[in-house]
Amino acid sequence: MATARIPEATVARLPVYLRSLTELAADGQATTSSDILAERAGVNAAKVRKDLSYLGTHGTRGVGYDVRHLVFEVSRALGVANTWPVIVCGLGNLGRALANHTGFTERGFPVVAAIDVDAELVGTTIDGVAVHSPDKLAEVVAAEGVAIGVIATPAAAAQETADLLVAAGIRSILDFSPTVVSVPPDVEVRAVDLSTELQILGFHLQRDLPPEVNL
Amino acid sequence: MATARIPEATVARLPVYLRSLTELAADGQATTSSDILAERAGVNAAKVRKDLSYLGTHGTRGVGYDVRHLVFEVSRALGVANTWPVIVCGLGNLGRALANHTGFTERGFPVVAAIDVDAELVGTTIDGVAVHSPDKLAEVVAAEGVAIGVIATPAAAAQETADLLVAAGIRSILDFSPTVVSVPPDVEVRAVDLSTELQILGFHLQRDLPPEVNL
DNA sequence: GTGCGCTTGTGAATTCGATCACGAGTTCCG
């Protein structure tokens, strides 16, 4: 019964498949094929089949996959039945956008609390999210059963915020600050670095149009 | 003089190295080592050396790298001397946060314009960014020399926005919507999908704590 | 100038992921 190890690269694609499948189900499609899924997910069909094969999923040869069943399988693999409460750290421009976003709650990641150093904010409720002082973090995490911490503080405060989250028992962190935070090995950090993304795009732009002479 | 092809994985790390190097320079460090850079960038030292070797960079054996020189080399490889104007499409919660963010301009990615369908917004200026109607996109892109388009519209409008951007001549897109947009092969899309990031964290949380029995 | 400790640069080995290619199962039709 033990699901074999699912490769990281596959895990990263499962949410995309799940979205496509949900859309197909909403469209009333009862079955689908690796070709159709590949098209929707922007990958190639062989990859879809291999990915799904890691789930121990069984499509039907000559027919395709049953959409409802596949939704179930992928959901189970991702554990989307679970709800993982989120705390947002730093309610600036970005933090507010995140706190306000309804899409996360729909997917099982409700923002249940926030922290900020700004004395004006502490004690208030923004978009339905109560703002606490950072020194209350551990308390809030325990009370709300927070599983994931989001860092949306300025870069200078990112490491200390990560330390607080770790101390509070959080083992999953989504970091938006343009820094590399260090945490114990049993804590997973995913960094979403928008400047880096832009710089990668910039690199390719420069590469594709190289008729300039450099200094 | 032709710089050899730099692997994608390396390109993605260069911005992180550049940040670390800039910090080191600010700290007054004249030289550094692959060990120190590795520590700061959160990777291992062999990877740092291999990455830098693709730049044709020459550190000094027994000594390390000259920080100023390395800043120069990495900057040149990334083309950070260039400025790539950005347009933000969709000025909702996320779009406003992006438009307001100063960090991008500092790194050579000024937000020079925005588009939105909301008639209330069109014609106004938000955080110094003029908001235009989507049908003015091509015009604005040409006038401002926009190089990169950011999609921060609702998912339902993402594809049509991408089409508009492509039609306007944009070849680099950063997409925040939870969708896969399709574009011609010569256009690069980088998707930043926050829900997917959370779902990946959720997957690992579930995997690390598996004492439950499933349906 | 000789030796020692330090650090780079890089071939080689390894791991991981993507892709290919095809055997096998399914449906349908005549």
Next chain:
DNA sequence: CGGAACTCGTGATCGAATTCACAAGCGCAC
């Protein structure tokens, strides 16, 4: 029932990225 059309599952192959491991270069001390 036979064959054609379709689609999955997967071993095999290919390629990219990571990691290893060490020779070679550098600087300092004596």
